[in-house]
Amino acid sequence: MSLTDILIQQLVNGLVLGSFYALVALGYTMIFGVIKLLNFAHGDIYMVGAFVGFGALSLVSGTIGAGWMGIFVAMFVAMIAVGFLGVVIEQVAYRPMLSAPRLSILITALAVSLVLQNAALALTDGQVTAFRTDLGFGGVSLGAVFVNYTQIVLVASAIVLMIGLELFVSRTMYGKAMRAVSLDKDMCRLMGINVQRVIAVTFFAGSALAAAAGVMAGVQYGRIWYFMGFLIGLKAFTAAVIGGIGSITGAMLGGLILGLLEAFATQIPHIGGEWKDVFTFGVLILVLVFKPTGLLGKSEVERM
Amino acid sequence: MATNKVTTRPAPGAIERLYAAFDDPRRRWALYAVIIALLLLAPPVVGRYGTVILTNALLYVILALGLNVVVGFAGLLDLGYAAFFAVGAYTTGILTQQFGFNFWLTIPFALCAAAIAGVIIGGPTLRLRSDYLAIVTLGFGEIVRIGARNLEITGQASGLTGIPSPSVFGYTLTGPTTYYYIFAALAVLAVIAAQRLLHSRLGRAWLYVRHDEDAAEAMGINRVRVKLAAYITGAVFGAIGGVFFAANLGAISPQSFSFQQSVLVLMAVILGGMGKIPGVILGAFIVILGPELLRDIGSLRLLVFAVILLLIMLFRPSGIWPGRRS
Amino acid sequence: MLLQLDDVVLRFAGNTVLENIRFGVEENSVASLIGPNGAGKTSLFNCITGFYRPQQGSITFGGEELLKRKPHAVTRLGIARTFQNVRLFREMSVLDNVMAGQHCRSRAGAFSAILGLPSQRAEERRVREICEECLEFVGIADEADRIATNLAYGHQRLVEIARALATQPRLLLLDEPAAGLNSSEKTELVRLIRRIRDERGVAVLLIEHDMGLVMEVSEHISVLDHGRIIAEGNAETIQNDPAVIEAYLGQDEDELELT
Numbered sequence: 001m002s003l004t005d006i007l008i009q010q011l012v013n014g015l016v017l018g019s020f021y022a023l024v025a026l027g028y029t030m031i032f033g034v035i036k037l038l039n040f041a042h043g044d045i046y047m048v049g050a051f052v053g054f055g056a057l058s059l060v061s062g063t064i065g066a067g068w069m070g071i072f073v074a075m076f077v078a079m080i081a082v083g084f085l086g087v088v089i090e091q092v093a094y095r096p097m098l099s100a101p102r103l104s105i106l107i108t109a110l111a112v113s114l115v116l117q118n119a120a121l122a123l124t125d126g127q128v129t130a131f132r133t134d135l136g137f138g139g140v141s142l143g144a145v146f147v148n149y150t151q152i153v154l155v156a157s158a159i160v161l162m163i164g165l166e167l168f169v170s171r172t173m174y175g176k177a178m179r180a181v182s183l184d185k186d187m188c189r190l191m192g193i194n195v196q197r198v199i200a201v202t203f204f205a206g207s208a209l210a211a212a213a214g215v216m217a218g219v220q221y222g223r224i225w226y227f228m229g230f231l232i233g234l235k236a237f238t239a240a241v242i243g244g245i246g247s248i249t250g251a252m253l254g255g256l257i258l259g260l261l262e263a264f265a266t267q268i269p270h271i272g273g274e275w276k277d278v279f280t281f282g283v284l285i286l287v288l289v290f291k292p293t294g295l296l297g298k299s300e301v302e303r304m
Numbered sequence: 305m306a307t308n309k310v311t312t313r314p315a316p317g318a319i320e321r322l323y324a325a326f327d328d329p330r331r332r333w334a335l336y337a338v339i340i341a342l343l344l345l346a347p348p349v350v351g352r353y354g355t356v357i358l359t360n361a362l363l364y365v366i367l368a369l370g371l372n373v374v375v376g377f378a379g380l381l382d383l384g385y386a387a388f389f390a391v392g393a394y395t396t397g398i399l400t401q402q403f404g405f406n407f408w409l410t411i412p413f414a415l416c417a418a419a420i421a422g423v424i425i426g427g428p429t430l431r432l433r434s435d436y437l438a439i440v441t442l443g444f445g446e447i448v449r450i451g452a453r454n455l456e457i458t459g460q461a462s463g464l465t466g467i468p469s470p471s472v473f474g475y476t477l478t479g480p481t482t483y484y485y486i487f488a489a490l491a492v493l494a495v496i497a498a499q500r501l502l503h504s505r506l507g508r509a510w511l512y513v514r515h516d517e518d519a520a521e522a523m524g525i526n527r528v529r530v531k532l533a534a535y536i537t538g539a540v541f542g543a544i545g546g547v548f549f550a551a552n553l554g555a556i557s558p559q560s561f562s563f564q565q566s567v568l569v570l571m572a573v574i575l576g577g578m579g580k581i582p583g584v585i586l587g588a589f590i591v592i593l594g595p596e597l598l599r600d601i602g603s604l605r606l607l608v609f610a611v612i613l614l615l616i617m618l619f620r621p622s623g624i625w626p627g628r629r630s
Numbered sequence: 631m632l633l634q635l636d637d638v639v640l641r642f643a644g645n646t647v648l649e650n651i652r653f654g655v656e657e658n659s660v661a662s663l664i665g666p667n668g669a670g671k672t673s674l675f676n677c678i679t680g681f682y683r684p685q686q687g688s689i690t691f692g693g694e695e696l697l698k699r700k701p702h703a704v705t706r707l708g709i710a711r712t713f714q715n716v717r718l719f720r721e722m723s724v725l726d727n728v729m730a731g732q733h734c735r736s737r738a739g740a741f742s743a744i745l746g747l748p749s750q751r752a753e754e755r756r757v758r759e760i761c762e763e764c765l766e767f768v769g770i771a772d773e774a775d776r777i778a779t780n781l782a783y784g785h786q787r788l789v790e791i792a793r794a795l796a797t798q799p800r801l802l803l804l805d806e807p808a809a810g811l812n813s814s815e816k817t818e819l820v821r822l823i824r825r826i827r828d829e830r831g832v833a834v835l836l837i838e839h840d841m842g843l844v845m846e847v848s849e850h851i852s853v854l855d856h857g858r859i860i861a862e863g864n865a866e867t868i869q870n871d872p873a874v875i876e877a878y879l880g881q882d883e884d885e886l887e888l889t
Contacts, residue, residue: 038435096618102434103514106381107574108617114567114610122603230563234446237439274450281443288436289428497744504743504750505736505757512719512730519717522679524705524734524797537740 005144010263016151016220018259019158023213024236025243025251026165027206033182033246034202037094040109042210043233044116045082045089049211050224051120053078054131066134068153075157075215079208086207087200095196113233120226128225131218154216161212162252165205169248174201182246231277238284244297253295258283343488347481355480357596359552362487363545364588366494368572369581370541373498375570376579377507378534379514380430381438384445385569387425388539390452390561391418392546397464397556398457407470411547418543419536421448426535430528445566452558463557470551483552490548494541498581501537510534511579564606571613577623586625632657632833633678633709633801638687640670640677640857647673648684649857655801655850660827660834662844664868665854666877671837672714674854675803679711680704692800706734710794711803714837716786718778724789725774728761731796735760764792767830768822784815791822795830802826804836808843816840820847845869853877 024046031039057066057074064070093112097105139148169175177198181188188195217232218224235258243254258280265279287294347355367389374382395414399405405413425444429437452458459465469478477486501507509530512520517527550556568591576587591609598605616623631654640648648670655661663671676682678689680701689696696704705711710731719727736757742750765771768788773781778789787807794802804823808816820843826832838844844851845865853861853868855877861868868874 038439040438093614093618100621101379103375103379103381103578104617104621106435106438107570108614110381110383110567110570111610111614111617115607115614118607118610122607125603231446234439234443238443241436274454278447278450281447284443285428285440288432288440292432292436500743500746501740504740505733505738505754506740506743508722508726508729509733511722511726512733515719515722516717518681518701519713519719520730521681521701522705522711522713523730523793524702525730526700526702533740 002144006267007264008142008145010267011260012145012147012151014260014263015155015256016259017262018256019155020213020217020220020232020255021236021239021258022252022255023158023161023209023216024232025239025255026162026248027210028237028240029243029245029248029251030178030202030206032240034178034199035094035098037105037109038237039206040106040233041089041112041116042206043229043231043236044113044120045086045207045229046210046214046217046232046236047120047224047226047229048085048116049078049082049207049214050131050218050228051124051129051214052081052211053215054129054218054224057131057133061134066132068135071133071135071215071219072157075212078211078215082211082214083204083208086203089207090200090203095199117226117229124226126226128223131222131224133219133222135219150219154220157212157216161209165209166248168205174198178202234284235277235280238280238287241284241292241294242287244294247294247296250294250296340492343492347484352480355484357592359480359484359487361589361592362484362491363549364569364572364592365491365585366487366545367542367569368576368584368588369494369498370538370545371569372573372579372581372584373501373510373541374534374538375573376577376584377502377510377514378531379434379510380531380534381434381441382535382538382566383438383442383563383570384425384448384566385441385538385542386561386563386565387441387445387448388418388421388542389546389549389565390448390558391421391539392543393550393556393560394452394458394464394546395543396547396550397467401464401467402457407468407551411544414543414547415540418539418546422536422539423532426532430531430535442563445561445563449558449561449563452561459557461558463555464550465555467550467554467556469554477551483548486548487552490544494544495581495585497541502581506530506533571609574613575616575623577625580623580625583623583625587623631655632692633835634688634690635674635678636688636690638674638677638684638689640673640682640684647857648677651687651857651859653852653859653862655833655835657800658827658831658833659849660823660836660847661850661852662848663835663837663852663854664839664841664844669854670857671854672805675711675805675837678704678803679709702734705797705799708798708800709803710797710799710801712787712790712794712805712807714805714809716783716790718786718789718793720779722778723775724765724770724778724781725758725761727778727789728764728793728796729757731764731793731798732757732760735798760798761792761796764795765789767795767825768792769818784811787811788822791826795826795832799832801833801835804834804838806837806839808838808840816843819843823847 024042027042028039031037031042053074056077057070060070060073064073089112093108094105097108135150137148139146169178177188177193178201180193181195181198185195217228236255239254239258240251241254242257243250243252261283262276262280265276346358350358367385371382371385374380392414395417396407396410399410399413400407425441429440432440453461469476471477477483509520509525512523512525513527513530521527572587572591573584575590576583576585595605598608601608633655635651635653638648638651639646651674663674665671673682677684678696680696680699680703684697691707691709694707719730736753738750738753762771762774765774768791770785770788770792773785778786781789791804791807808819811819823834824847826834849864851863851865851868852859853874860873860877861871
């Protein structure tokens with residue numbers, strides 16, 4: 001392969017990876033926007049999404065098969081179910097804690113993450129589950145680079161979901177309320193906005209996007225397991241921070257940048273394999289130290 | 305909103321009276337004497353397997369007391385505490401096994417390495433929001449684990465084996481009972497150190513910063529410096545645990561320093577009640593002995609723990625140890 | 631001048647909060663800063679104590695420039711403050727709260743604490759004595775062991791003042807110390823402020839809405855309105871200044887009743 005081929009190959013890999021990161025990062029950023037909480041459980045919600053999608057696909061594969069049709073149905077089911085799971089988590093675990101010290105709510109979020117993770121561990125016995133689909137291996141060739149149709153469809157669906165979210169946030173009442181709540185919760189209450197409901201809707205949307213990403217990851221990599229949310233949770237957080245936490249466009253941009261960075265970093269000698277995670281965390285720490293507001297985040301009032 | 309405001313106080317039962325004993329300075333010493341006696345007499349009573357488990361619990365007492373400085377005293381959520389434990393264990397492992405150091409000589413190196421690790425992770429990040437800090441520590445924990453798994457010098461995935469047993473005056477320290485007593489002594493020292501820290505200038509500064517950073521700053525407290533001190537102190541406790549852990553097992557591998565380890569130590573701290581030393585000790589015993597009692601339920605064990613943690617946060621965020629009465 | 635502000639400008643997101651502030655506090659004096667709500671009084675405190683960073687100007691204290699210093703460094707130089715809404719450390723005793731003030735005047739670290747070195751023990755004793763004296767001074771020594779936030783509101787304010795005094799300052803900034811106090815407590819406060827100046831040689835700068843108290847206790851008064859100093863002088867000058875009356879017109883009539 002020539003250098004150009006390698007670059008194109010990594011560009012494709014980076015786009016695929018980046019769209020997963022972006023979808024998960026969106027949930028982080030939206031939830032952070034409305035309740036200023038870093039939802040540690042978000043990566044695990046993605047994992048649950050993958051398992052629910054897997055379950056749904058197994059159910060429908062008998063009738064409509066495990067091709068794209070089945071996958072989209074499964075993804076839809078996973079998004080709805082996990083969206084509600086997000087709402088339940090918010091109501092049960094986070095709502096009573098909102099006035100508690102920050103440390104308590106962070107630990108609560110961690111506890112939720114552990115509950116989801118260990119529930120999945122108990123149910124699967126810690127085994128890796130094969131995520132089988134009927135998708136073929138067709139694709140298009142760009143020079144020496146072969147791009148799988150699966151990859152194309154996944155990136156396209158991620159883009160569709162993100163456009164949908166953007167429309168939701170900018171055009172609908174709930175989207176506008178969501179932005180208002182992230183600016184000033186008390187003022188929203190005075191203006192008669194049902195803040196609790198807006199928060200619930202935000203959890204639904206954020207969790208549904210993570211679930212979609214989870215199903216996509218299952219389709220792309222063919223295997224799912226209880227611990228799959230841990231690393232992506234960390235990375236999506238990194239993506240959200242790169243883009244500027246609280247900013248929706250920022251999360252998409254950050255996801256893309258992180259995906260591309262990782263893909264290209266694998267080409268640097270000694271940064272292959274597990275070292276690429278070290279590379280990502282290095283990026284995270286650098287961004288937090290030198291530009292904690294990220295690319296598109298708004299700086300808070302400057303004070304000591 | 306008004307959930308955790310009213311704390312109901314049950315009628316004083318046996319446990320309440322035990323708690324009260326800890327508050328009374330005179331009876332406290334009697335209690336300490338009883339605890340020390342129990343510690344000394346335990347090994348022959350509980351047998352070989354029991355001694356090994358208790359040794360592990362004592363190790364967790366040391367780790368939990370160290371993490372308690374960071375989380376309980378200074379109020380910083382550290383999700384990568386196992387990293388400091390790893391730094392201690394690997395420093396001793398590498399220096400004894402590959403450079404032929406005497407075990408005792410490795411201790412100052414391990415402590416320095418942990419302190420440096422504390423500065424590296426804390427220095428640039430302690431100015432950040434507390435939730436950012438939590439996730440950075442998580443990332444840092446992973447970096448250390450991945451590093452240990454992939455570097456030549458740490459023996460990669462299989463780790464280091466054949467770490468020589470230390471000796472004192474020609475007497476080689478081996479066997480579960482010996483290490484039980486070593487860890488018991490270390491745990492007692494750790495309790496004393498934590499207690500003295502809490503009632504010192506630095507200990508108070510940690511509490512001030514935890515309760516109100518701005519007010520603390522206004523009183524002339526350099527919060528970044530004070531938090532860094534908490535990090536380093538916690539790191540040193542962890543490293544000491546790691547050093548003797550390596551000596552005890554004679555072998556270490558990356559699995560011993562995973563995210564789950566960090567979570568387990570954190571759980572001990574939260575369960576007992578962040579910042580409360582007797583509570584944290586109890587928490588450490590619960591997280592180690594609990595699974596032994598729950599052995600039958602297999603992989604549900606961790607789920608049970610996670611659910612308990614969640615319930616504690618929702619219904620009794622101050623932990624199982626009761627708060628100070630005034 | 632002990633404290634001198636020159637040309638201080640503070641902006642938040644394009645809004646000018648403080649505009650070309652020029653202002654000073656003399657050694658061993660009691661000065662007041664008054665003005666309608668939102669005039670920028672607390673912002674000015676926050677600039678002096680390093681919590682806000684003004685875009686331009688200079689703030690000197692005993693000849694030292696404060697502008698680039700962090701809050702803890704400002705306190706160390708000798709400026710202590712209280713907060714508008716009392717901010718005590720929860721779940722800690724009164725004495726422990728006051729001991730926060732001595733942090734910057736002591737130095738024991740983790741090592742000496744763990745080992746219990748004689749120097750550390752001696753320092754602890756000294757810190758404790760100084761803080762007990764501060765509590766004695768404000769008159770609540772008998773409440774030293776109670777949880778600070780369980781005290782009556784007026785006493786909580788005194789704990790805050792004792793805590794600030796424990797930093798051994800040369801200048802004490804009090805942000806609305808009389809808010810929420812009853813009239814006898816206010817009389818006590820006036821006496822306390824004078825004693826702080828006379829017995830401890832500490833200059834006091836206060837923000838206060840209670841005009842009676844301000845006029846009674848201050849040697850120098852500055853009036854802040856919309857981020858600018860519109861009048862300065864002693865009680866009499868201020869009461870007759872047309873700009874001040876203008877600024878307060880339409881405000882609460884009671885606040886104008888200058889007894």
